[in-house]
Amino acid sequence: xxxxxxxxxxxxxxxxxxxxxxxxxxxxxxxxxxxxxxxxxxxxxxxxxxxxxxxxxxxxxxxxxxxxxxxxxxxxxxxxxxxxxxxxxxxxxxxxxxxxxxxxxxxxxxxxxxxxxxxxxxxxxxxxxxxxxxxxxxxxxxxxxxxxxxxxxxxxxxxxxxxxxxxxxxxxxxxxxxxxxxx
Amino acid sequence: xxxxxxxxxxxxxxxxxxxxxxxxxxxxxxxxxxxxxxxxxxxxxxxxxxxxxxxxxxxxxxxxxxxxxxxxxxxxxxxxxxxxxxxxxxxxxxxxxxxxxxxxxxxxxxxxxxxxxxxxxxxxxxxxxxxxxxxxxxxxxxxxxxxxxxxxxxxxxxxxxxxxxxxxxxxxxxxxxxxxxxxxxxxxxxxxxxxxxxxxxxxxxxxxxxxxxxxxxxxxxxxxxxxxxxxxxxxxxxxxxxxxxxxxxxxxxxxxxxxxxxxxxxxxxxxxxxxxxxxxxxxxxxx
Numbered sequence: 481x482x483x484x485x486x487x488x489x490x491x492x493x494x495x496x497x498x499x500x501x502x503x504x505x506x507x508x509x510x511x512x513x514x515x516x517x518x519x520x521x522x523x524x525x526x527x528x529x530x531x532x533x534x535x536x537x538x539x540x541x542x543x544x545x546x547x548x549x550x551x552x553x554x555x556x557x558x559x560x561x562x563x564x565x566x567x568x569x570x571x572x573x574x575x576x577x578x579x580x581x582x583x584x585x586x587x588x589x590x591x592x593x594x595x596x597x598x599x600x601x602x603x604x605x606x607x608x609x610x611x612x613x614x615x616x617x618x619x620x621x622x623x624x625x626x627x628x629x630x631x632x633x634x635x636x637x638x639x640x641x642x643x644x645x646x647x648x649x650x651x652x653x654x655x656x657x658x659x660x661x662x663x
Numbered sequence: 664x665x666x667x668x669x670x671x672x673x674x675x676x677x678x679x680x681x682x683x684x685x686x687x688x689x690x691x692x693x694x695x696x697x698x699x700x701x702x703x704x705x706x707x708x709x710x711x712x713x714x715x716x717x718x719x720x721x722x723x724x725x726x727x728x729x730x731x732x733x734x735x736x737x738x739x740x741x742x743x744x745x746x747x748x749x750x751x752x753x754x755x756x757x758x759x760x761x762x763x764x765x766x767x768x769x770x771x772x773x774x775x776x777x778x779x780x781x782x783x784x785x786x787x788x789x790x791x792x793x794x795x796x797x798x799x800x801x802x803x804x805x806x807x808x809x810x811x812x813x814x815x816x817x818x819x820x821x822x823x824x825x826x827x828x829x830x831x832x833x834x835x836x837x838x839x840x841x842x843x844x845x846x847x848x849x850x851x852x853x854x855x856x857x858x859x860x861x862x863x864x865x866x867x868x869x870x871x872x873x874x875x876x877x878x879x880x881x882x883x884x885x886x887x888x889x890x891x892x893x894x895x896x897x898x899x900x901x902x903x904x905x906x907x908x909x910x911x912x913x914x915x916x917x918x919x920x921x922x923x924x925x926x927x928x929x930x931x932x933x934x935x936x937x938x939x940x941x942x943x944x945x946x947x948x949x950x
C-alpha cells in the first residue's frame with residue numbers, strides 16, 4: 481500500500497500534457513536527483529513533507545528530512561512540561577464542547593524540532609468505526625488550532641544531541657466532547 | 664511423524680509478531696504462501712517505517728493476497744505513526760482472512776492506542792470463542808488478554824464483572840500474575856469502596872513490582888480508612904518512587920491507573936482530616 485502523498489504526486493504528473501522537452505527536462509532532473517525505478521517513493525511511513533501553503537515558514541528542522549525521529553524512538557514516552565495532565569487541562573480549559581452528535585477520533589500529527597518548537601501540523605479524522613470522514617468544523621477547527629498553539633513540548637536527545645521528532649495527539653470524541661487524549 | 668513436525672512448525676509462529684516459519688507452508692504443500700513468506704523475509708533488518716520493509720510485504724501480498732501476516736506486519740508502522748485509518752484497513756484484512764491469528768493484536772491495540780473499549784471487548788470475546796478461552800497476552804507482554812478485558816470492563820462501568828475476572832485469574836494456580844495485575848485489582852476495590860481488599864492487593868503489588876502507583880493508591884486507601892501514618896508513609900514512598908523513575912511506563916501510550924507527579928503533589932496539598940472518610944469509593948480519573 482503506497483502512502484497518500486505519493487498517490488497525489490503521481491496523479492498530478494499524469495494530468496500534465498507531456499511533450500518531449502518536458503520529458504528531457506524531467507530526465508535531466510531525474511539524473512540529478514537519482515529517480516529511478518528503484519527509488520523509494522517515500523522515506524518513512526507517515527512522513528510529513530513541508531507545504532508552503534499550510535506550514536509556518538519560520539518553522540525549520542535542525543536536521544535533514546531523513547532524520548526526523550518518532551517520539552517513542554528515544555523511549556521517553558510523551559514528553560511535555562507538566563506531563564500529560566498539563567495537556568489534558570489545557571484542552572479542558574480551552575476546548576468548547578460542541579453540541580453535535582458526532583463521535584470518533586481526530587489525530588493531529590506534527591514535528592517537534594530540536595528547539596522544542598512544533599510545526600507541520602496535519603489532521604486525520606474518522607468516525608467511531610475508524611472510517612475516515614470529516615468532523616463538524618466547529619469540533620475539528622478547535623482541536624487543530626488548540627494543538628498548534630500548545631507549547632511545552634520537550635526537547636528530546638539522542639547521544640546528547642537534540643533531535644527533530646514526530647509527535648501526535650489523538651482525541652477520542654464522543655458527541656462533540658473530548659473524552660480522552662492519547663497517547 | 665510429518666503431522667507432528669507440521670504441528671511444531673505451526674506453533675512455532677503462533678505469535679503473529681514473530682517471523683513466520685516459511686517451511687510450514689512448504690511442507691503443507693502451499694507453495695504460493697511459501698513464496699509469499701520468503702518474499703516477506705526480505706524485510707528483515709529494515710525498520711518497520713521504511714519503504715524497504717513495507718515493499719517486501721507488498722511483494723509478499725502480490726504473490727499471495729491471503730498471506731495475512733503481511734497485512735498485520737505492514738499495519739504496525741501506521742499504528743505507531745497515528746494513521747489509524749490505514750492501520751484498521753490493514754488489520755481488518757488480516758482478521759478477515761485469519762481471525763484466530765490476528766484478533767489478539769487488533770483487540771489489544773484498540774484498547775492500548777485508542778481506548779476503544781467496546782471494540783477491544785468485541786475482539787477479545789470473539790477470540791475467546793474461537794480459541795476456547797486460550798487467548799494469550801498483549802503485544803507488549805504486560806497483560807494476559809483476560810486482564811485487558813477486565814480493564815475494558817472497568818472503563819465501561821462494569822467494574823463488578825472486571826473484579827470477578829481478575830479474582831478468578833488470581834485463584835488459578837496456572838496463572839502467573841502480570842507486572843501490574845495486583846495494582847489494577849486493588850484500584851478496582853478502591854473504586855468500589857473496599858479499602859481492606861484494596862490495601863491487600865497494593866501490598867501484593869509492592870512485593871511483586873513496587874511502583875509509585877501502588878504506593879499512591881495505598882495512601883488513598885489509608886486516607887479513606889483514617890490511617891494517617893500509613894497515608895503519609897505511602898504518599899512519601901509514591902513520590903520517591905516516581906522521582907526515581909519507578910513507575911508505570913510504556914513508550915507509546917499510558918497505562919490505565921497510571922499516576923503523574925501532579926497527582927501526588929495535589930494529594931500532598933489536601934487536608935487529611937477533612938478529606939478522610941467523606942466519600943465511599945475513589946476514582947482518580949475515569950479513563
